[in-house]
Amino acid sequence: MKVRVQVMLKAGVLDPQGEAVRHALHALGFDGVEGVRQGKVIELDVTEGTTEAQVTEMCEKLLANTVIESYSIQM
Known part of the structure; x- marks a missing residue:
């Protein structure tokens, strides 16, 4: 059985990786991106x-x- 866990930083916690992605997107001409939050997905086979x-x-x-x-958690 597959279980998917999505982990994100809580609101208010600085996200330097997300900010770096936002900056890079702007540098590539994607000016419509106002914010990026980066997280992780963990897939478990249980x-x-x-x-x-x-x-x-x-x-x-x-x-x-x-x-x-x-x-x-998505089961």
Whole structure:
């Protein structure tokens, strides 16, 4: 079974990678981009019976730094 976890920086946390991408897009002539937030997608291949609570625990313990990142789970 595939599980997808999307991790993003929380609102208000500086995103230097996103800002670098925004700057590069402007340099390439894409002036309509006002902001970029960069995150990560983690795809897990888990056994049948793995619960959302277990995936949440994985996120809380390893996959996301919950001080500065939020996450969403798609099962």
